[in-house]
Amino acid sequence: MVIHVLYDACCPTCLRAIQLVTFREDTLKAATTELHPWPSAGAEEVLRGMAFGERPASLRGRVWAKLSSGLVLPNCQEDPMRLIYEMEYMAFVRLPTPQIRAHVDEIVVLPLERARQDAKGRARWWSSPSALRSAARALASQHFAVFDDFLPEATCEALAASARSARPEMQRGATGAASKATGTDLAKVLNEPSRGDVVKFCDDGKMSGCPELLDALDALVEGLQGCEETRQRLRCVDWANGAMFAIYPGNASRYIKHVDNTLGTDGRCLTAVLYLNRDWTKQHGGSLRLFEPGMQNCQVKRDVEPIWNRLVVFWSTQEVPHEVMACYKDRLAISVWFLCGAQSLRSREPFTRLFRPEKLRCIAGRDRRQRLLHAAANQNEREALAQLPLDCTFTQQQLSEQARIFHWRTEEDVQKDQDTEQDLAIRTAVAKALQGVPAAEAFQAAVPDKMQSAKCSLPLRFELVEDFPLPRRPQDDP
Ligand SMILES: O=C(O)CCC(=O)C(=O)O
Ligand SMILES: [Fe+2]
Known part of the structure; x- marks a missing residue:
């Protein structure tokens, strides 16, 4: 049960992606991939195992992976983190004890x-x-x-x-x-x-x-x-x-x-x-x-x-x-x-959907106006909601007004708040590695200590959390 990775061995972009994959494989301390440079007999063998529609026309400039489920991930050279996600999944997933x-x-x-x-x-x-x-x-x-x-x-x-x-x-x-x-x-x-x-x-x-x-x-x-x-x-x-x-x-x-x-x-x-x-x-x-x-x-x-x-x-x-x-x-x-x-009142898209009866229905035959008012946080909001037609498309000006009254936040703002320092550090490290900085060095600089010895089995793709409690394997249970 491994991921078969095919790559153009003469393409610098592919090689950088493969370096990152190899680095991750080493730090995972689990055999999750088998690498097949292309062209080679090994690569041909994997290609033969792919259904016709899944097979790349050529591997020139490409990294393709075939997962153990049989699913093919095309063009991993563009986003090697997709492949690394699959490797981490294999290494970390724990079935219920x-x-x-x-x-x-x-x-x-x-x-x-x-x-x-x-x-x-x-x-x-x-x-x-x-x-x-x-x-x-x-x-x-x-x-x-x-x-x-x-x-x-x-x-x-x-x-x-x-x-x-x-x-x-x-x-x-x-x-x-x-x-x-x-x-x-x-x-x-x-x-x-x-x-x-x-x-x-x-x-x-x-x-x-x-x-x-x-x-x-x-x-x-x-x-x-x-x-x-x-x-x-x-x-x-x-x-x-x-x-x-x-x-x-x-x-x-x-x-x-x-x-x-x-x-x-x-x-x-x-x-x-x-x-x-x-x-x-x-x-x-x-x-x-x-x-x-x-x-x-x-x-x-x-x-x-x-x-x-x-x-x-x-x-x-x-x-x-x-x-x-x-x-x-x-x-x-x-x-x-x-x-x-x-929750819907707090950002733009969900807010406007409350006023699109053809997209969003009020459940169990409830009264739209009444449920809108019920969702409001204060009198000011109730007054604003009482004035809006129940079925409406908003002008730019109306939108700015609602944004002010309901304190809308953009997805980007919320995302920024939720990103940890480590998320940013990992993104930076990955970007550096893809520009040609050796992976170990890129991660060393960006995530000091985190990729070292005992902590190296942390997922890259998921949030890196200090002392992330890795669930135990079933056989570790007393
Ligand atoms: O089909 C399912 O079991 C769940 C699908 C799902 O997670 C989704 O569409 O968000
Ligand atoms: Fe879902």
Whole structure:
């Protein structure tokens, strides 16, 4: 299980990228890659193993990698950190120990499973007070909850049929980078192997099965709002976007580890995903992998298989980094995000979406105006909100005014606040190494002591945190 890396051995840019990879491999103290200079017999062998569509026309000036899942990462010479991310993942990822597994099952899986069985096939079994309480406890303590048999069978069938008929219109799912890219950059970002699904948003909620799905999800969220453990957190969660139909089309497609609401500014509070895959087995891959809190955390909390009529809900925050593991068969998922009005008021994009009823609906038939006012932090904000039309596009002048009243912050400002000194140091070091400074030297200067002996196993790509507590390997457990 290694990453096969093919590179043009005569290209200086490729060689610098490979130097960085070699440096990281040494400091990881784990064999994660096999390097194949091109041209060579070894490189030809790896190329022969690639499906026709994945094979580069030529490796001149290029670094390509083939991951152990079979997925191909093209053009790593442009961004070697993508490859280093994969190496770090292999070296650091820790599967749940039997103890973690038992603990998570005890809190999250078993209570809801018991409630489901006790309900003996009753529709909306999850809406009983005791089931809701179990779900609220699971969310509060482990940040996620799983519900099997969530919808009536006929609704699932309708949704699956909707997905099949929408498939020709589905487009590659976008990662955060897409919002900043334009033109050819955008095309590149949308062809990323980091996210391989095709998606379609059902904004008007009219696709067959959608009204029933949204109605059930609203009822669930409303139920959770009545539970002590989740009441405060869901206090201003009155909003939801249209359902996103997503198909991962096999071929080792996946969605790498991420947090939905990365900066905690886009308004998303709770993620709900319904899976509609019959006869799904382990061989098909495609589990939703949930990690312990913090993007740098490599400890897996639980893998959830995307089986027919299973709903998983989790916080959209840094508490739940997650990924979709490589899929080897079509995998259908429908996601809906529930948003917090109070958070949405604090920055421009989320704010303006509150005034676009065709993009963002108020859940459970609630009154838009009333929920807007409820989200306000003070009288001044309430007065401003009371005057705005509920469906409006803002002029520049209006936007400046709202920015002042609601103290909007830009993503860049928030990102800067969240960047640690080490993040900056690493970015600088990587840039230097790519300009030709020997990697050891670049990192020595930029991250003094951090890359030395005992601490050298820290992830580069994730935040470098002082004394980062590396989860223990399962076999280290007493
Ligand atoms: O399909 C899934 O299991 C989760 C997808 C996901 O993480 C996302 O679209 O943000
Ligand atoms: Fe996600």
